[in-house]
Amino acid sequence: MKKKRLIPILLLRNGSLVQSIDFSEYLILGNPVEAVKRLSEWAADEIIYLDISGGEKFDAGRSDLGNAFKRTFREVIVDVADATFMPMTVGGKIRNRTDIAERLSQGADKVSLNTIAFDNFRMVEEAVLEFGSQCIVASIDYKEIDGKLRAMVDGGTRDTGLSPQSWSKRLEEIGVGEILLNCIDRDGKKNGYDIETISEISADLKIPVIALGGVGNWEHFREALEKTDVDAVAAANIFQHTDQSVYHAKKYLFDSGLSVREPMLLSI
């Protein structure tokens, strides 16, 4: 039987692994490669690694102290691919098909496209044809503006004028393989997923939807898996703060009778 997936998301910002709150505050967590090795040992189903470097926003970590871990995104991806044996999606700073080919050759299995999908829709269509649907994940960051949901780009700063519902539908029509649906308003808030929107969009699409944003405890994963048609549940911060986090989350879901891979710890 096909399994629902549990996906840790890692954010690399200016060379360090970070935690994000509200898309505006960033705390440095540590070594960007070692953290992923741990997630792999706890048998994550796959990982999504996003490069969110740059911008003028406040950086809560002290870059003078964070330097010990600093690595380029490329170095991190190659090291992670060499040290883990699970599927990896890579996103951030992808502008064209050459960038996609480069990420794949570095060891990524899929790429996640966000701003570029809106600014250059044609490129995404071409990428689907060149690399296959299975390779292209479209990431949608959305938030509420004046009572309406809007898909945002440029790290949540630019309004596309489109609802996440209509945007996800258009992306499905041109053949992207999956949608990563991220609620900005819940980023780092620990108050659970935006079940209503996730439920509506995952019921409307045939392609897999990955839910993101707001997980504060394992029950939030369960809620999304029980109440919506999502194919995968993702989170970032929660996986970084407890030992064997993925294992415990998986065990909770497995014991709840959900169709997830049996929890295990890998001795690797």
Added chain:
Amino acid sequence: MGKRVCILDYGSGNVRSVANLLRFLKIDFVLSNRVEDIETASHIVLPGVGSFGSSMKKIQDRIPLEALGTEVLIKQKPFLGICVGMQVLAETGTEFGLHKGLGWIPGRVRKFADHGLPIPNIGWNTVLESSGNSLLGEHQKLDFYFVHSFVFEVNNQKHAIGTTEYGEIYASIVRRDNIVGVQFHPEKSQKAGMILISNFMNMR
């Protein structure tokens, strides 16, 4: 003579991941298409991602198929095809036109029937191994990572030694004597992939 794997290197995208897994398992390997490496290897692995036709073309262009045939079909060295490397074991494939495969296991590769499920099939799914085989070891049932739109329809059901369900029940492990093919990606399947590779290495 010690065991040594020859990973056939014909420009397939997952070669690097397969090599990483063998390195991790401390299995001696060489990444090569050279006749002498194929001849001196104890085991042979054919990775694969992409479409049937383009993969077969690269295989025909870059791999010395006569020497490979001698080692696999006559000397009966253990052979493992992964994903499209499994599919090309069939006689024909129908992805983007009709193409001839290696024809080492009777059958054809066709698109998933329409079950209303997303295609490609991406994600973790269970493989059930029929008894009397040992690729999954004592487990006979393990979850592996799949990415595919096409399936291998074997002519002789006894060659489908592992099956998986996705709208239909299909062959996820095929085997004919020393020749094994897996539709999933052991190199992306964590522990289950390691178990499979270790058991493949015990074949002789």
